[in-house]
Amino acid sequence: MAKHFLLLNLIAVLSFCCVVLAFEPSPLQDFCVADPAGTAKVNGLACKDPKSVGAEDFFFSGLHLAGNTSNTFGSKVTPANVAQIPGLNTLGISLARVDYAPWGINPPHTHPRATEIVTVLEGFLQVGFVTSNPENRHITKVLKKGDVFVFPIGLVHYQRNVGKGNAVAIAALSSQNPGVISIANAVFGSEPAIATDILAKAFQVDATVVAQIQSKF
Known part of the structure:
Protein backbone atom coordinates (compact mmCIF):
# COMPACT_ATOMS: atom_id res chain seq x y z
CA MET A 1 0.00 0.00 0.00
CA ALA A 2 2.84 2.37 0.92
CA LYS A 3 4.61 1.63 -2.37
CA HIS A 4 1.38 2.31 -4.29
CA PHE A 5 0.94 5.65 -2.47
CA LEU A 6 4.58 6.58 -3.18
CA LEU A 7 4.11 5.77 -6.87
CA LEU A 8 1.02 7.97 -7.07
CA ASN A 9 2.92 10.83 -5.42
CA LEU A 10 5.79 10.41 -7.88
CA ILE A 11 3.38 10.53 -10.85
CA ALA A 12 1.76 13.68 -9.44
CA VAL A 13 5.16 15.38 -8.99
CA LEU A 14 6.26 14.45 -12.51
CA SER A 15 2.97 15.72 -13.94
CA PHE A 16 3.44 19.03 -12.14
CA CYS A 17 6.99 19.30 -13.48
CA CYS A 18 5.70 18.78 -17.01
CA VAL A 19 3.18 21.58 -16.53
CA VAL A 20 5.85 23.93 -15.20
CA LEU A 21 8.18 23.14 -18.10
CA ALA A 22 5.41 24.07 -20.53
CA PHE A 23 6.08 27.72 -19.64
CA GLU A 24 9.25 29.73 -20.09
CA PRO A 25 12.09 28.23 -18.02
CA SER A 26 13.74 30.10 -15.17
CA PRO A 27 17.04 31.74 -16.16
CA LEU A 28 20.22 29.98 -15.06
CA GLN A 29 22.32 33.15 -15.01
CA ASP A 30 21.89 36.82 -14.11
CA PHE A 31 20.76 37.73 -17.61
CA CYS A 32 20.92 36.65 -21.24
CA VAL A 33 20.72 39.85 -23.28
CA ALA A 34 19.42 39.03 -26.74
CA ASP A 35 21.93 39.10 -29.57
CA PRO A 36 19.97 39.67 -32.81
CA ALA A 37 23.11 38.88 -34.80
CA GLY A 38 23.54 35.50 -33.11
CA THR A 39 23.41 32.48 -35.40
CA ALA A 40 22.70 29.85 -32.75
CA LYS A 41 19.31 28.14 -33.17
CA VAL A 42 17.66 28.35 -29.75
CA ASN A 43 14.13 28.64 -28.36
CA GLY A 44 14.41 32.39 -27.95
CA LEU A 45 17.44 34.50 -28.79
CA ALA A 46 21.13 33.82 -28.34
CA CYS A 47 22.98 35.68 -25.58
CA LYS A 48 25.39 38.55 -26.04
CA ASP A 49 28.77 38.36 -24.39
CA PRO A 50 28.04 39.62 -20.82
CA LYS A 51 31.13 41.83 -21.02
CA SER A 52 29.55 43.83 -23.84
CA VAL A 53 26.22 44.37 -22.05
CA GLY A 54 25.25 47.88 -20.94
CA ALA A 55 22.35 49.80 -19.44
CA GLU A 56 20.78 50.44 -22.85
CA ASP A 57 20.16 46.68 -23.21
CA PHE A 58 17.68 46.90 -20.32
CA PHE A 59 16.08 50.23 -21.27
CA PHE A 60 13.20 51.43 -23.44
CA SER A 61 11.65 54.87 -23.70
CA GLY A 62 8.31 55.35 -25.39
CA LEU A 63 5.39 54.19 -23.27
CA HIS A 64 4.68 57.80 -22.28
CA LEU A 65 3.82 58.60 -25.92
CA ALA A 66 0.25 58.23 -27.16
CA GLY A 67 -0.18 55.78 -30.02
CA ASN A 68 -1.76 56.79 -33.33
CA THR A 69 -5.34 55.46 -33.28
CA SER A 70 -6.23 56.71 -36.78
CA ASN A 71 -6.87 53.26 -38.19
CA THR A 72 -9.68 50.80 -38.84
CA PHE A 73 -9.88 49.63 -35.23
CA GLY A 74 -9.28 52.95 -33.48
CA SER A 75 -6.52 51.50 -31.31
CA LYS A 76 -2.74 51.25 -31.20
CA VAL A 77 -0.52 48.81 -29.31
CA THR A 78 2.99 49.99 -28.37
CA PRO A 79 4.96 46.90 -27.27
CA ALA A 80 7.88 46.71 -24.90
CA ASN A 81 9.00 43.12 -25.35
CA VAL A 82 12.32 41.45 -26.15
CA ALA A 83 12.36 43.09 -29.59
CA GLN A 84 12.54 46.51 -27.91
CA ILE A 85 14.39 45.50 -24.72
CA PRO A 86 17.04 42.83 -25.42
CA GLY A 87 17.62 42.39 -21.69
CA LEU A 88 14.17 40.76 -21.35
CA ASN A 89 15.49 37.63 -23.07
CA THR A 90 14.79 34.55 -20.85
CA LEU A 91 13.11 36.68 -18.14
CA GLY A 92 9.54 35.74 -19.08
CA ILE A 93 7.85 39.16 -18.95
CA SER A 94 6.93 42.09 -21.19
CA LEU A 95 4.72 45.17 -21.34
CA ALA A 96 2.56 47.02 -23.84
CA ARG A 97 0.75 50.34 -23.92
CA VAL A 98 -2.64 50.34 -25.65
CA ASP A 99 -4.35 53.54 -26.79
CA TYR A 100 -8.02 53.62 -27.79
CA ALA A 101 -10.01 56.31 -29.60
CA PRO A 102 -13.65 56.68 -28.49
CA TRP A 103 -15.35 53.34 -29.35
CA GLY A 104 -12.02 52.01 -30.57
CA ILE A 105 -11.38 48.30 -30.12
CA ASN A 106 -8.48 45.95 -29.65
CA PRO A 107 -10.18 43.18 -31.66
CA PRO A 108 -10.52 39.55 -30.51
CA HIS A 109 -7.11 37.89 -30.33
CA THR A 110 -5.03 35.47 -28.29
CA HIS A 111 -1.53 35.38 -26.86
CA PRO A 112 -0.33 31.80 -27.35
CA ARG A 113 2.53 32.14 -24.89
CA ALA A 114 1.30 34.49 -22.16
CA THR A 115 -1.27 35.40 -19.57
CA GLU A 116 -2.08 39.13 -19.70
CA ILE A 117 -2.97 41.50 -16.89
CA VAL A 118 -4.25 44.91 -17.98
CA THR A 119 -4.47 48.12 -15.93
CA VAL A 120 -6.60 51.05 -17.08
CA LEU A 121 -4.76 54.38 -16.83
CA GLU A 122 -7.43 56.59 -18.39
CA GLY A 123 -11.01 56.17 -19.58
CA PHE A 124 -13.48 53.30 -19.54
CA LEU A 125 -12.86 49.92 -21.16
CA GLN A 126 -15.20 47.02 -21.76
CA VAL A 127 -13.04 43.89 -21.61
CA GLY A 128 -13.87 40.25 -22.08
CA PHE A 129 -12.63 36.77 -22.82
CA VAL A 130 -14.25 33.50 -23.88
CA THR A 131 -13.64 30.19 -22.14
CA SER A 132 -12.76 27.04 -24.08
CA ASN A 133 -15.14 24.48 -25.58
CA PRO A 134 -17.76 23.33 -24.92
CA GLU A 135 -18.94 26.09 -22.55
CA ASN A 136 -17.57 29.11 -24.49
CA ARG A 137 -18.62 31.40 -21.65
CA HIS A 138 -18.20 35.11 -22.36
CA ILE A 139 -16.78 36.76 -19.24
CA THR A 140 -16.91 40.55 -19.52
CA LYS A 141 -16.68 43.68 -17.37
CA VAL A 142 -16.44 47.46 -17.75
CA LEU A 143 -13.26 48.88 -16.20
CA LYS A 144 -12.47 52.41 -15.04
CA LYS A 145 -9.21 54.17 -14.20
CA GLY A 146 -7.15 52.07 -11.80
CA ASP A 147 -9.02 48.82 -12.44
CA VAL A 148 -7.15 45.62 -13.28
CA PHE A 149 -8.29 42.58 -15.28
CA VAL A 150 -6.66 39.27 -16.23
CA PHE A 151 -6.87 37.38 -19.54
CA PRO A 152 -5.77 33.73 -19.04
CA ILE A 153 -3.15 32.36 -21.40
CA GLY A 154 -4.37 31.31 -24.83
CA LEU A 155 -7.99 32.46 -24.46
CA VAL A 156 -9.65 34.77 -26.99
CA HIS A 157 -10.06 38.26 -25.51
CA TYR A 158 -10.71 41.87 -26.52
CA GLN A 159 -11.06 45.45 -25.25
CA ARG A 160 -13.35 48.28 -26.31
CA ASN A 161 -13.38 51.94 -25.29
CA VAL A 162 -16.89 52.71 -24.03
CA GLY A 163 -16.10 56.21 -22.75
CA LYS A 164 -16.56 59.59 -24.42
CA GLY A 165 -12.83 60.35 -24.52
CA ASN A 166 -9.63 58.49 -25.28
CA ALA A 167 -8.62 55.53 -23.13
CA VAL A 168 -5.18 54.19 -22.20
CA ALA A 169 -4.15 50.88 -20.66
CA ILE A 170 -0.91 49.16 -19.73
CA ALA A 171 -0.73 45.40 -20.27
CA ALA A 172 1.81 43.11 -18.60
CA LEU A 173 2.38 39.68 -20.15
CA SER A 174 4.08 36.57 -18.80
CA SER A 175 6.43 36.10 -21.74
CA GLN A 176 9.32 37.98 -23.31
CA ASN A 177 7.58 37.36 -26.65
CA PRO A 178 3.88 36.60 -26.01
CA GLY A 179 2.84 36.49 -29.66
Whole structure:
Protein backbone atom coordinates (compact mmCIF):
# COMPACT_ATOMS: atom_id res chain seq x y z
CA MET A 1 0.00 0.00 0.00
CA ALA A 2 2.84 2.37 0.92
CA LYS A 3 4.61 1.63 -2.37
CA HIS A 4 1.38 2.31 -4.29
CA PHE A 5 0.94 5.65 -2.47
CA LEU A 6 4.58 6.58 -3.18
CA LEU A 7 4.11 5.77 -6.87
CA LEU A 8 1.02 7.97 -7.07
CA ASN A 9 2.92 10.83 -5.42
CA LEU A 10 5.79 10.41 -7.88
CA ILE A 11 3.38 10.53 -10.85
CA ALA A 12 1.76 13.68 -9.44
CA VAL A 13 5.16 15.38 -8.99
CA LEU A 14 6.26 14.45 -12.51
CA SER A 15 2.97 15.72 -13.94
CA PHE A 16 3.44 19.03 -12.14
CA CYS A 17 6.99 19.30 -13.48
CA CYS A 18 5.70 18.78 -17.01
CA VAL A 19 3.18 21.58 -16.53
CA VAL A 20 5.85 23.93 -15.20
CA LEU A 21 8.18 23.14 -18.10
CA ALA A 22 5.41 24.07 -20.53
CA PHE A 23 6.08 27.72 -19.64
CA GLU A 24 9.25 29.73 -20.09
CA PRO A 25 12.09 28.23 -18.02
CA SER A 26 13.74 30.10 -15.17
CA PRO A 27 17.04 31.74 -16.16
CA LEU A 28 20.22 29.98 -15.06
CA GLN A 29 22.32 33.15 -15.01
CA ASP A 30 21.89 36.82 -14.11
CA PHE A 31 20.76 37.73 -17.61
CA CYS A 32 20.92 36.65 -21.24
CA VAL A 33 20.72 39.85 -23.28
CA ALA A 34 19.42 39.03 -26.74
CA ASP A 35 21.93 39.10 -29.57
CA PRO A 36 19.97 39.67 -32.81
CA ALA A 37 23.11 38.88 -34.80
CA GLY A 38 23.54 35.50 -33.11
CA THR A 39 23.41 32.48 -35.40
CA ALA A 40 22.70 29.85 -32.75
CA LYS A 41 19.31 28.14 -33.17
CA VAL A 42 17.66 28.35 -29.75
CA ASN A 43 14.13 28.64 -28.36
CA GLY A 44 14.41 32.39 -27.95
CA LEU A 45 17.44 34.50 -28.79
CA ALA A 46 21.13 33.82 -28.34
CA CYS A 47 22.98 35.68 -25.58
CA LYS A 48 25.39 38.55 -26.04
CA ASP A 49 28.77 38.36 -24.39
CA PRO A 50 28.04 39.62 -20.82
CA LYS A 51 31.13 41.83 -21.02
CA SER A 52 29.55 43.83 -23.84
CA VAL A 53 26.22 44.37 -22.05
CA GLY A 54 25.25 47.88 -20.94
CA ALA A 55 22.35 49.80 -19.44
CA GLU A 56 20.78 50.44 -22.85
CA ASP A 57 20.16 46.68 -23.21
CA PHE A 58 17.68 46.90 -20.32
CA PHE A 59 16.08 50.23 -21.27
CA PHE A 60 13.20 51.43 -23.44
CA SER A 61 11.65 54.87 -23.70
CA GLY A 62 8.31 55.35 -25.39
CA LEU A 63 5.39 54.19 -23.27
CA HIS A 64 4.68 57.80 -22.28
CA LEU A 65 3.82 58.60 -25.92
CA ALA A 66 0.25 58.23 -27.16
CA GLY A 67 -0.18 55.78 -30.02
CA ASN A 68 -1.76 56.79 -33.33
CA THR A 69 -5.34 55.46 -33.28
CA SER A 70 -6.23 56.71 -36.78
CA ASN A 71 -6.87 53.26 -38.19
CA THR A 72 -9.68 50.80 -38.84
CA PHE A 73 -9.88 49.63 -35.23
CA GLY A 74 -9.28 52.95 -33.48
CA SER A 75 -6.52 51.50 -31.31
CA LYS A 76 -2.74 51.25 -31.20
CA VAL A 77 -0.52 48.81 -29.31
CA THR A 78 2.99 49.99 -28.37
CA PRO A 79 4.96 46.90 -27.27
CA ALA A 80 7.88 46.71 -24.90
CA ASN A 81 9.00 43.12 -25.35
CA VAL A 82 12.32 41.45 -26.15
CA ALA A 83 12.36 43.09 -29.59
CA GLN A 84 12.54 46.51 -27.91
CA ILE A 85 14.39 45.50 -24.72
CA PRO A 86 17.04 42.83 -25.42
CA GLY A 87 17.62 42.39 -21.69
CA LEU A 88 14.17 40.76 -21.35
CA ASN A 89 15.49 37.63 -23.07
CA THR A 90 14.79 34.55 -20.85
CA LEU A 91 13.11 36.68 -18.14
CA GLY A 92 9.54 35.74 -19.08
CA ILE A 93 7.85 39.16 -18.95
CA SER A 94 6.93 42.09 -21.19
CA LEU A 95 4.72 45.17 -21.34
CA ALA A 96 2.56 47.02 -23.84
CA ARG A 97 0.75 50.34 -23.92
CA VAL A 98 -2.64 50.34 -25.65
CA ASP A 99 -4.35 53.54 -26.79
CA TYR A 100 -8.02 53.62 -27.79
CA ALA A 101 -10.01 56.31 -29.60
CA PRO A 102 -13.65 56.68 -28.49
CA TRP A 103 -15.35 53.34 -29.35
CA GLY A 104 -12.02 52.01 -30.57
CA ILE A 105 -11.38 48.30 -30.12
CA ASN A 106 -8.48 45.95 -29.65
CA PRO A 107 -10.18 43.18 -31.66
CA PRO A 108 -10.52 39.55 -30.51
CA HIS A 109 -7.11 37.89 -30.33
CA THR A 110 -5.03 35.47 -28.29
CA HIS A 111 -1.53 35.38 -26.86
CA PRO A 112 -0.33 31.80 -27.35
CA ARG A 113 2.53 32.14 -24.89
CA ALA A 114 1.30 34.49 -22.16
CA THR A 115 -1.27 35.40 -19.57
CA GLU A 116 -2.08 39.13 -19.70
CA ILE A 117 -2.97 41.50 -16.89
CA VAL A 118 -4.25 44.91 -17.98
CA THR A 119 -4.47 48.12 -15.93
CA VAL A 120 -6.60 51.05 -17.08
CA LEU A 121 -4.76 54.38 -16.83
CA GLU A 122 -7.43 56.59 -18.39
CA GLY A 123 -11.01 56.17 -19.58
CA PHE A 124 -13.48 53.30 -19.54
CA LEU A 125 -12.86 49.92 -21.16
CA GLN A 126 -15.20 47.02 -21.76
CA VAL A 127 -13.04 43.89 -21.61
CA GLY A 128 -13.87 40.25 -22.08
CA PHE A 129 -12.63 36.77 -22.82
CA VAL A 130 -14.25 33.50 -23.88
CA THR A 131 -13.64 30.19 -22.14
CA SER A 132 -12.76 27.04 -24.08
CA ASN A 133 -15.14 24.48 -25.58
CA PRO A 134 -17.76 23.33 -24.92
CA GLU A 135 -18.94 26.09 -22.55
CA ASN A 136 -17.57 29.11 -24.49
CA ARG A 137 -18.62 31.40 -21.65
CA HIS A 138 -18.20 35.11 -22.36
CA ILE A 139 -16.78 36.76 -19.24
CA THR A 140 -16.91 40.55 -19.52
CA LYS A 141 -16.68 43.68 -17.37
CA VAL A 142 -16.44 47.46 -17.75
CA LEU A 143 -13.26 48.88 -16.20
CA LYS A 144 -12.47 52.41 -15.04
CA LYS A 145 -9.21 54.17 -14.20
CA GLY A 146 -7.15 52.07 -11.80
CA ASP A 147 -9.02 48.82 -12.44
CA VAL A 148 -7.15 45.62 -13.28
CA PHE A 149 -8.29 42.58 -15.28
CA VAL A 150 -6.66 39.27 -16.23
CA PHE A 151 -6.87 37.38 -19.54
CA PRO A 152 -5.77 33.73 -19.04
CA ILE A 153 -3.15 32.36 -21.40
CA GLY A 154 -4.37 31.31 -24.83
CA LEU A 155 -7.99 32.46 -24.46
CA VAL A 156 -9.65 34.77 -26.99
CA HIS A 157 -10.06 38.26 -25.51
CA TYR A 158 -10.71 41.87 -26.52
CA GLN A 159 -11.06 45.45 -25.25
CA ARG A 160 -13.35 48.28 -26.31
CA ASN A 161 -13.38 51.94 -25.29
CA VAL A 162 -16.89 52.71 -24.03
CA GLY A 163 -16.10 56.21 -22.75
CA LYS A 164 -16.56 59.59 -24.42
CA GLY A 165 -12.83 60.35 -24.52
CA ASN A 166 -9.63 58.49 -25.28
CA ALA A 167 -8.62 55.53 -23.13
CA VAL A 168 -5.18 54.19 -22.20
CA ALA A 169 -4.15 50.88 -20.66
CA ILE A 170 -0.91 49.16 -19.73
CA ALA A 171 -0.73 45.40 -20.27
CA ALA A 172 1.81 43.11 -18.60
CA LEU A 173 2.38 39.68 -20.15
CA SER A 174 4.08 36.57 -18.80
CA SER A 175 6.43 36.10 -21.74
CA GLN A 176 9.32 37.98 -23.31
CA ASN A 177 7.58 37.36 -26.65
CA PRO A 178 3.88 36.60 -26.01
CA GLY A 179 2.84 36.49 -29.66
CA VAL A 180 -0.49 37.72 -31.03
CA ILE A 181 -3.01 35.78 -33.09
CA SER A 182 -5.73 38.14 -34.37
CA ILE A 183 -8.75 35.92 -34.89
CA ALA A 184 -10.17 37.63 -37.98
CA ASN A 185 -6.76 37.92 -39.63
CA ALA A 186 -5.87 34.30 -38.93
CA VAL A 187 -9.18 32.91 -40.20
CA PHE A 188 -9.86 35.20 -43.16
CA GLY A 189 -6.43 36.56 -44.03
CA SER A 190 -4.15 33.53 -43.97
CA GLU A 191 -1.66 32.97 -46.82
CA PRO A 192 -2.56 30.85 -48.67
CA ALA A 193 -6.22 31.30 -47.84
CA ILE A 194 -8.29 28.67 -46.07
CA ALA A 195 -10.70 27.16 -48.59
CA THR A 196 -13.95 29.14 -48.83
CA ASP A 197 -16.14 26.06 -48.49
CA ILE A 198 -14.40 25.10 -45.22
CA LEU A 199 -15.09 28.52 -43.71
CA ALA A 200 -18.63 28.58 -45.09
CA LYS A 201 -19.39 25.30 -43.32
CA ALA A 202 -17.59 26.35 -40.13
CA PHE A 203 -19.46 29.67 -39.86
CA GLN A 204 -22.69 28.26 -41.37
CA VAL A 205 -22.97 31.03 -43.96
CA ASP A 206 -22.99 31.16 -47.75
CA ALA A 207 -19.62 30.91 -49.49
CA THR A 208 -20.16 34.34 -51.06
CA VAL A 209 -20.26 35.87 -47.58
CA VAL A 210 -16.95 34.23 -46.73
CA ALA A 211 -15.41 35.42 -50.00
CA GLN A 212 -16.55 38.97 -49.30
CA ILE A 213 -14.96 38.92 -45.83
CA GLN A 214 -11.74 37.37 -47.16
CA SER A 215 -11.47 40.15 -49.72
CA LYS A 216 -11.16 42.68 -46.87
CA PHE A 217 -8.04 40.96 -45.55
